[in-house]
Amino acid sequence: xxxxxxxxxxxxxxxxxxxxxxxxxxxxxxxxxxxxxxxxxxxxxxxxxxxxxxxxxxxxxxxxxxxxxxxxxxxxxxxxxxxxxxxxxxxxxxxxxxxxxxxxxxxxxxxxxxxxxxxxxxxxxxxxxxxxxxxxxxxxxxxxxxxxxxxxxxxxxxxxxxxxxxxxxxxxxxxxxxxxxxxxxxxxxxxxxxxxxxxxxxxxxxxxxxxxxxxxxxxxxxxxxxxxxxxxxxxxx
Numbered sequence: 001x002x003x004x005x006x007x008x009x010x011x012x013x014x015x016x017x018x019x020x021x022x023x024x025x026x027x028x029x030x031x032x033x034x035x036x037x038x039x040x041x042x043x044x045x046x047x048x049x050x051x052x053x054x055x056x057x058x059x060x061x062x063x064x065x066x067x068x069x070x071x072x073x074x075x076x077x078x079x080x081x082x083x084x085x086x087x088x089x090x091x092x093x094x095x096x097x098x099x100x101x102x103x104x105x106x107x108x109x110x111x112x113x114x115x116x117x118x119x120x121x122x123x124x125x126x127x128x129x130x131x132x133x134x135x136x137x138x139x140x141x142x143x144x145x146x147x148x149x150x151x152x153x154x155x156x157x158x159x160x161x162x163x164x165x166x167x168x169x170x171x172x173x174x175x176x177x178x179x180x181x182x183x184x185x186x187x188x189x190x191x192x193x194x195x196x197x198x199x200x201x202x203x204x205x206x207x208x209x210x211x212x213x214x215x216x217x218x219x220x221x222x223x224x225x226x227x228x229x230x231x232x233x234x235x236x237x
Contacts, residue, residue, distance in 0.1 A: 004118060005029040005047060009039045009062075010054040010080065019052070022107045036060035048075055050114055055081040055092070063095050070096030074146065076117045076160045078110070093200040096159045120186075121160045133236045134170045137218060139209065141166065148208075156208050161186075165201050166209075169219065169229035178226035202227060 006028050008019050016032040023030045031046055033039040035057050042048070051069070055062040066077055079097040092100045098117050101110055134141045138151040146163055148156045158166065168177070168185045177185070179198045206213040220228045 003027060003029050004049040004114075005031065006114070007031050007033065007039065007042055007046075007048045007051045009033045009035070009051060009057070009065075011035060011057050012054075015054075019107060019110070023111070026111060036065045039065065050076045050078065050118060052078050052080060052110070052114070053097075055079055063091060066092065066095040066097055070157055070159060072157065074157050074159060074163070076121055078113055078117060080105070090200050093161075093197060094204060096162075096204070098159050098161045117160060120164055131235045134167075135234045135236075136170065136173075136231045137209070141170070143167070158208070159204075161201055162205055162208075165198075166205055169227075170233050170235075173229050173231065173233040176222045176225045176228045182227065 006023055008016055008023075008030060009032075010016050010019075011034050013034070016034070020030045020032055031042050031048070033042050036059055039051070039053075053062045053066060057065070060068075062079060062081075066079065069075065069077065076098045077096065079092040079100040080103055081092065081100060082103045098120075099113050101113060131143055133143060139148060140150075141148045146158070148158055148163075148166075150156065164186045165182065168182060172185070182198050202219060203213075206216045206219055209218055210216045218229065218231045220230050222228050
């Protein structure tokens with residue numbers, strides 16, 4: 001049985017040690033880092049399944065590290081923030097985080113969120129899907145490898161949440177889907193779900209897929225209705 005490997009990045013030693021003990025007790029492998037420099041070193045030497053990343057770090061902060069990770073990796077990221085302000089959550093999502101949790105938090109809630117993110121990732125990796133790849137506009141997405149490439153073969157990195165949402169659109173082209181439907185179909189988030197999360201993910205997808213994200217042609221906003229994926233979609237089985 002696969003034992004998920006977590007990387008905990010937090011500058012507070014007590015939090016690192018507490019979370020390490022807690023997750024080891026729940027059958028996880030755990031590696032810790034106190035800042036971005038150590039995080040990058042740990043990533044070079046291990047196969048990490050998920051990163052728990054504190055927002056407030058010395059040197060490079062969590063948002064910068066998250067953005068940089070997303071330019072080259074789709075490792076799931078759960079962001080920890082000392083502030084419960086909704087704007088901090090939105091910014092974290094925009095940088096590519098898959099979920100977020102405000103400090104102080106109950107380790108059991110963090111465990112539940114980690115399980116939910118890993119479950120989404122593993123579902124998307126499942127070989128049981130009848131569709132191997134989708135083709136739309138100048139894009140191809142390989143469902144099993146979880147890779148999005150353009151017509152020149154250049155790969156664009158997607159977070160697990162972005163991948164999950166895009167897959168929903170590809171499975172329901174031309175349909176108007178409300179935010180609630182998108183949340184449900186993409187399996188949503190365990191607790192703390194709110195409409196702005198979908199809006200933020202849509203914005204991120206547009207920046208990666210559209211020729212002009214300010215005037216989107218693939219993902220249209222239907223005022224009062226939700227969103228519609230307007231592109232013709234073909235697939236391989």
